[in-house]
Amino acid sequence: NMFFFPKVRRQLKAEVAAQFDAFAATGLTLDHVNTHKHFHLHPTIASTILKVGKRYGLRAMRVPLEPHDVLRKADPHAKLPSALATAPWAMLSRARLRVAGMRVPDAVFGLAWSGAMTSGRVLGLIENLPDGLSELYLHPATGPYPGSAPGYRYADELAALIAPRVVEAARNSAISKGGFADF
Known part of the structure; x- marks a missing residue:
């Protein structure tokens, strides 16, 4: 466990700093942090990201808490x-991040159906979102690309986002839309 080994924690800090440096070099605005396969749920990794990230303007992080009752309503x-x-670690992480002043969504949708968000599912989520701040995430693209995830239906996810029924439902809802920085 990296918690018990100072050398490993130093390596972790160096890697996290290198990732933030690489992102800063793009010139893009830092909106939020999430990690591949949600490794940031590990308390030592989360603490390191918080410490390093604040130097780069970090204000928000994704916590993968996806209410299954909403998913069942969206696609029974x-x-x-x-x-x-993961739920116990995610709940602990959400509490720690909020105490640290980070913006954290109350719910995240896109985990269970990663790479398989259809217009029906997106529409079902729009119609059943819980109160609070929810993140809906997809992987839209015109098709597979070098390094893309096997089995992900990128074009279907793009089609789901621009489907007239979905666009109309989002437009007619009371949902505030935007990225992390907008909230």
């Missing part, structure tokens, strides 16, 4: 993965 026939292994 979909098989849902268990979140038993």
Whole structure:
């Protein structure tokens, strides 16, 4: 465990700083942080990201808490993965991040159906979003690309975002739309 090894924690800090440096070099505005496969749920990694990230203007982080009751309303026939292994860590992480002053969504949608968000699912989510701040995320693209995830339906996710029914539902809802920095 990296918590017990100072050398490993130093390597972690150097890697996190290198990632923030690489992003800063793009000139893009830092909107939020999330990590591949949500490694930032690990308390030592989360603490390091917070410490280093604040120097780069970090104000928000994704916490993968996806309410299954909303997913069932959005697509009653979909098989849902268990979140038993990650939910306790995610809840702890959300509490720690909020105490640290980070903006954290109350719910995140796109985990269970990563790479498979259809217009029906997006529409179902729009119609059933819980109160509070929710993040809906997709991986829209015109098709696979070098390094793309096998099995992800990128073009379907793009089509879901621009489907007339979805656009109309989003437009007619009371939902505030934007990126993390907008909230």
